[in-house]
Amino acid sequence: MHELSITQNIVDIALKTAENRRVTGITIVLGELSGVVEESVRFCFGAVTEHTKAEGAALSFEHMPAVVRCAGCEAEFGLTESEWECPSCGSVGGHVVQGRECYIDSIEVEE
């Protein structure tokens, strides 16, 4: 439960990028393995933005499922089953190539 500090970081980056303009929207990309929970960020967002130029901004989230590249055949597959095996060659797992994302993609500011 570190979403309060995460949310504070999100708001800090957005306000800095906005350069004193009002922030009306923030788009956040979260990977399945990022450990960050959308609902918790939404919960914290109101409190963190109170009396700032990001107050009332719309939050949108893009969620990236975890994907690994097979250590055997290099096929990429999602970690959707409980015991992860490559659907192409049957090898177990691989290197995580997607799912760790935790970044602000863009913000909307008033002209």
Next chain:
Amino acid sequence: MKIKVVKNILDANQQIADENERAFGQAGLITINIMASPGAGKTSLILKTIDLLGLPVAVIEGDIASTFDAEKVGAKRVPVVQINTGGACHLDAAMVRKAVKRLNLKNARFLFIENVGNLVCPASFDLGEQAKVVVASVPEGDDKPYKYPGMFSAATAVVLNKIDTLPVIDFEMKRFKKGVKAVNPDAPIFELSCKTGEGLNAWITWLKKLAN
């Protein structure tokens, strides 16, 4: 108006972590971030490692509250500093930077950082460490890598502690290892018992290799 940002939300932490990493590198210090759930044996592993490593060690203990762990480590007469996060579920790079200033690292070759007991949040926060070590333990069950893939995929190495309890606990080694390999094919797995000492040699050898 839309402005493209594409900036890591943890960028502020990452910048301090990068500074820490440079400082540790310049000091010739091997820094190991030890992460696990509460009770897996992080402190026991550090205590055993101090006994067996034969190289000077310093320790940062991270806990939400209390100084029990720092006292245990301090009894080994190694430099130790306790960070109490006061509720925060993980250590971050700024906490480590601050703690390091309170440590006498003059002779230290290794710095072990015991993170807050938690298999989720610590994985997201780089501290500037050279290696992330996840400690799992047999009584927690063989399903941990499947339930916490974020943590296990971030590990440089995995320690499986309390193997002395294998005869009395339903734990399928094959399933555990498969789970680690599934998200992290390169991480070595050290099966050991801090209680009996079994398996600790391979762990110590791995650490010494990092120092060479």
